[in-house]
Each structure stands twice: as structure tokens, then as C-alpha cells.
Amino acid sequence: MIMKTSHFTNIGSLAELKRAYRRLALQYHPDRGGDITIMQQINLEFGKLYAVWKDRRDVSETLTGYENDYSDASAREYTEFVYNEYRWRGRNYKGQRVPEIADLIRTWLRETYPRYRFSVTRDGYGSIRIFLMSADFEPFAKDSGIIYHDVNQYHIDSDSVLTDRAREVLSNIRDFAMSYNYDNSDVMTDYFDTNFYLSLGIGKYNKPYKVVLPRLDCKGKKAEVFRHPEGKAHKAVRQALGKARFGFLDSHKFHGELILGEDTYSRTGERFFWPKTYSSAKTAQKRIDKLEQAGIRCELTGCGEGVIRFIGYTPVTEHQLETERQEYAEAYKAWQEKHQLQTV
Structure with missing residues (x-):
């Protein structure tokens, strides 16, 4: 008796059914780029045919090697065995945890792309995020108009x-990162077990991608560049603010007030100033304490999602900042005068 369905044809024995199922699993397994919907349909058809052939003693004319393939398994058990057997595991995975893998990726990126700059971070316990932040090429199509x-x-x-x-570049990075991954997930039963989830990107919403051309070594004397050491007060303020700054909001509620926030960008490069909000007064106070240590007077204002408002600098810090500005201006003026005399 020869049986067939939409995916199984010329099935004349249980061994032939198992062989056909394995070939289909290799073709449509989700971990190998297959279609989950088709795989589910294949499993349904296999279950019906398995019920027909499991107790029959029909043997193929030639041995296929599948006669004793999980011989005591039910249809469901057999599909699970095969599905797990064909799951994907990276060639470099040897039980490493996500923090260790992130460090391995950072080291590899530095060695492989020494002139490029990347951001490699972990999001929670099971995600690795890799962003290309600067390189010597344009990553976006000419008419895309985007910056990340x-x-x-x-x-x-x-x-x-x-x-x-x-x-x-991104394909190479993906292949290296995923070589440390494994995936025992079964999307057909909503079971997910993977070492980590990988996210890739070029630039970020708060720091667009930048093209940085390599510096060429020029013969002869290089042009002088003005340099002046950063003052202690300016350095303390910069470190306390981090990526944030105080700016004005387009808001009637905070009209004319300087609020702590960060610059963000649309994909097409339009810049927006976005306030940093705090639902916890305790968390906000930690940030305020850090700012006040640098001589920045500020306070939490608003209810619910509060924001930090700039009041001013302490008298000591304000005096130090002004002194450092004057020192910078005088040093720059002296450098200009010296430079002009040398070029005359």
C-alpha cells in the first residue's frame, strides 16, 4: 500500500515515513531558516500517517537505516526527538555565560575592526546589543536620509x-556573535531556551552614526592645534552630567526653566531635547547628590514623573568656572598672537 499527503508521497513503510519526515524537518526546521507554519502542517500529516504505519510490518525492498529510528516512540515523541536533534548550536559555544561572551565579542571587534567604534552592551541577563557607532564608510543608502x-x-x-x-560588516559580526549561542527553543509549543538574544544596529537615537576617515600622515611640519588643560570645575561638571545637559523644554509647565535631559534624534537627523523623568524621589535624589557634589544646585520638581530643575551653581563653583573661562581665553589669545607672528 502506497500512501501520500501534500508533503509525504510514495510512503510504503514506517521506515520510509521516518526518512521523509527527517528530510522535511531539515528543509523546514525554523532554526535552519524554514517556515514554522509549514513545519506544523508536516507534523500533523506525520501524526496521521504514523498512526497508520506504526503497527504494520511492511518493509521496504531496500534497507534505509530508519527501520529502528526511535522505534518505541509515539508520533509526538518522534517529532520532538528529530526537532531537538536538528536544533542549532554555535561552533564556539562551550557553556559560556552571556557576560563572558560579551567580553569575547568586544575583544574580537577591537582586533578585527581596530579603526571602527562599537557599543556592546547587555540588556538584562539574556540579550547582547551590538551597535556600530563610527567607521570609515557610509553605511546607509544615499536616498535613505537616516542617521541610525x-x-x-x-x-x-x-x-x-x-x-x-x-x-x-554586520553579517560578519552576527556570525561571530552567534557562534557562541545555542537555541533549544520550540516555537511550536511556545517554549524558548536560548543562550542570548542578539540585537544589531548602526548608530543610536541619542548618538547618531559618524563617518570617521583615517588620518593620513603628511610629510613636513604639521599644523599646530591649540590645546589647553580642562579646568577642575569644568571637568567635575562634565563628569556629573555625563551624557545629559540642562536645557529648555517646549512646555508651558516648565517655560523658562532649565531641565535635566538628553538630546535625541529622529532617524532623519532632527534633534530633540528630551527630559529625564523620575518616578522615584529616591532615584532622583541620587542624581541630585551627584550634581551637587560638582557644585550644581538643583531640585526635583513636578508630581508623578518628576524632572530635575537647574537652580544655579554654588558661589565657589561659579567663581571657579569663571576663572577657568578667563584662563582659557587668555591662553587662546596668547597662542593666536604667537601663531600669527610665526606665520608672518
Whole structure:
């Protein structure tokens, strides 16, 4: 008796059914780029045919090697065995945890792309985020008009926003990172077990991608550049603020007040100033304490999602900042005069 369905044809024994199922699993397994919907349909058809053939003693004319393939398993158990057998595991995975893998990726990026700058961070316990922040090439298509972009690791080759060089670099990074991953997930039963989830991108919403051309060594004397050491007060303020700054909001509620926030960008490069909000007074106070240590007087204002308002500098800090500004201006003026005399 020969049986067939939409996916199984010319099935004449249980061994032939198992062989056909394995071939289909290799073709449509989600971990190998297959279609989960088709795989689910294949499992349904396999279950029906398995019920027909499991107790029959029909034997193929030639041995296939599948006669004793999980011989005592039910249809469901057999599909689970095969599904797990064909799951994906990276060639470099040897039980490393996510923090260790993130460090390995950072080291590899520094060695492989020494002139490029990356941001490699962990988001929680099971995610690694890799962003290309600067390099010597344009990563976006000419007509895209964007300055940062989140990249789907599964569709790098078909991402029309990216240039060929960007696709090449990101594909190489993805392949290296995923070589330390494993995936025991079963999306058909909503079971997820993977070492880490990978996110890729070029630039960020608060720090756009930057093209940085390599410096060429010029013969002869190089042009002088003015340099002056950063003052202690300016350095303390800069370190206390970090990536944030005090700026004005387009808000009637905080009209004319300087609020702590950060600059963000749309994908097309439009800049926005976004306030840092605090739902916890305790968390806000930690930030205020850090700012006050640098001589910045500020306070938490607003209810619910509060913001930090700038009051002013302490008298000592204000005096130090002004002194350092004057020292900088005088040093720059002296440098200009000296430079002009040398070029006359």
C-alpha cells in the first residue's frame, strides 16, 4: 500500500515515513531558516500517517537505516526527538555565560575592526546589543536620509537601507556573535531556551552614526592645534552630567526653566531635547547628590514623573568656572598672537 499527503508521497513503510519526515524537518526546521507554519502542517500529516504505519510490518525492498529510528516512540515523541536533534548550536559555544561572551565579542571587534567604534552592551541577563557607532564608510543608502538604524539579524542581506559594506560588516559580526549561542527553543509549543538574544544596529537615537576617515600622515611640519588643560570645575561638571545637559523644554509647565535631559534624534537627523523623568524621589535624589557634589544646585520638581530643575551653581563653583573661562581665553589669545607672528 502506497500512501501520500501534500508533503509525504510514495510512503510504503514506517521506515520510509521516518526518512521523509527527517528530510522535511531539515528543509523546514525554523532554526535552519524554514517556515514554522509549514513545519506544523508536516507534523500533523506525520501524526496521521504514523498512526497508520506504526503497527504494520511492511518493509521496504531496500534497507534505509530508519527501520529502528526511535522505534518505541509515539508520533509526538518522534517529532520532538528529530526537532531537538536538528536544533542549532554555535561552533564556539562551550557553556559560556552571556557576560563572558560579551567580553569575547568586544575583544574580537577591537582586533578585527581596530579603526571602527562599537557599543556592546547587555540588556538584562539574556540579550547582547551590538551597535556600530563610527567607521570609515557610509553605511546607509544615499536616498535613505537616516542617521541610525536597527538591523534585523535575519534579514541583513535584504535590508535595502544598508550599503554593501555595511551588510558585509554586520553579517560578519552576527556570525561571530552567534557562534557562541545555542537555541533549544520550540516555537511550536511556545517554549524558548536560548543562550542570548542578539540585537544589531548602526548608530543610536541619542548618538547618531559618524563617518570617521583615517588620518593620513603628511610629510613636513604639521599644523599646530591649540590645546589647553580642562579646568577642575569644568571637568567635575562634565563628569556629573555625563551624557545629559540642562536645557529648555517646549512646555508651558516648565517655560523658562532649565531641565535635566538628553538630546535625541529622529532617524532623519532632527534633534530633540528630551527630559529625564523620575518616578522615584529616591532615584532622583541620587542624581541630585551627584550634581551637587560638582557644585550644581538643583531640585526635583513636578508630581508623578518628576524632572530635575537647574537652580544655579554654588558661589565657589561659579567663581571657579569663571576663572577657568578667563584662563582659557587668555591662553587662546596668547597662542593666536604667537601663531600669527610665526606665520608672518
